[in-house]
Amino acid sequence: MSVKEEVGESLAFVVYDESASTINETGLQLYPVSEYEYGEGLPYAPMDWPNVGDKWGWRTGRRATNSGTFKDRYLYLPERFQAPKDGKKNAFRSKTSVKKYLQSEYPGMDIDQFFASFSWMIPSKHSPSSKDMKERTTSAGTKMQPLLSDSSFRAITCKAGNRICSSLVAENPLMETRFCDLCCSESGFCGDCCCILCSKLISLDYDGYSYIRCEATVVSSHICGHVSHLECALRAYMAGRVGGSINLDAEYLCRYCDSKMDLVPYALKLLNICTSIASYADIEKILNxxxxxxxxxxxxxxxxLLHRIESINAKV
Structure with missing residues (x-):
């Protein structure tokens, strides 16, 4: 049986009644909304930032968490920042992608204060009526805009143009990456999904075990986050057993932060993943x-572990 890492949500949220509004810890009045609903400003998007009069937009998706909040939610820039030629609005798909945009465009700003100004969590209506699906009225009596379909939005991708970049679809508050002002400042390079050695996009083949992500803590609770193909690291003598000044012993050396990672647990994962792969050619490649x-x-x-892997490889 292959080893699969279970990622669970560690934050507990209030289960919202379908029709009642709730005051959250920042004093905002939250109300449950329908799937694919759209709005501007508070409580689910910033107001008057960066300038007075600026309204950020928000939209919900389809999926909701067990706690009753939307797993899919979108945030998009105020109208004056939008320049769509086809009528579509550029939308951020994750809190991480918003953070990276702010760090790039407004270095030194208080990002925590930015997110504290509105509620990222949006309570969901589990059984919305047909009337609510068409339009709803906020507690202030202001009618919201009609629901927008997915075709009305263009998701903001990473710098490398990767629509499934981990910075856009993944949320892990325990492993927040640090903004990189070196290699990641280069056009077309994304530290979350581009190999730091060959600059090409990583792929998710072999359940992601063809590459390695540096998880060394570089600043406070932030990790380095840069990725590298294992094959590239081995060819560049930045992984495995390497002598000289590098001095690696079954380890990986990150080119960005110069941190070392033990690869013995990684090799064990490679061995375990082979139990769920049918192709002998793929198994042999992973074992090698x-x-x-x-x-x-x-x-x-x-x-x-080496003797164990070599024994299995001989049988393959």
Whole structure:
């Protein structure tokens, strides 16, 4: 059986009644909304930022969490920042993508204060009526704009043009990446989904085990976050057993932050993932990466795992 990491939501949210509004910890009055509903300003988007009169937009998606809030929610820039030629609005699909935009365009700003000015969490109506699906009225009596379909929005992608970049679709408050002003400032390069060595997009083949992400803490609770193909790291002598001044022993050296990562647990994951793959050619390729990672190591645990992998590879 393959090893699968279970990612759960650690934050507990209030379960909202379908018709009642709720005052959250910042004093905003929250009300449940329907799928694919659209609005501007508070309580679900910023107001008067960066200038007075600026209204950010928000929209909900389809999926909701068990706690009753939308898993899919979108945030888009005020109208004066929009320049669509086809009528579509550029939308941020995750809090991480919003943070990266703010860090890039407004360096030094208080991002926590920005997010504290509105509610990122939007309570969901689980059984909206047909009337609510067409339009709804806020507690202030202001009619919201009609619902917008997905075709009305253009999702903002990463700098490399990757629509499934982890910075856009993933949320992990325990592993927030630090904004990079070096390689990530280059046009077309994204530290979340481009290999730091070859600059090409990473792929999700082999359940993501063809690449490695540096999880070294660089500033406070932020991690480096840069990724590299394992194959590129091995070819560049930045992974495995490397002598000289680099001095790696079944380890990976990140080119950005110069931190080292132990690759023994990584090699074990490569071995485990092979149990769920049907193709012998793919299994052999993964096992060979594991062998190259561990070969020559002075660690006893690495040698034991190496012998195990070599034995399995011989049978393959």
């Amino acid at each position: 990466i594991g062998i190259r990672i561990l070969r020559g190591s002075q660690k006893s645990i690495a040698n034991e």
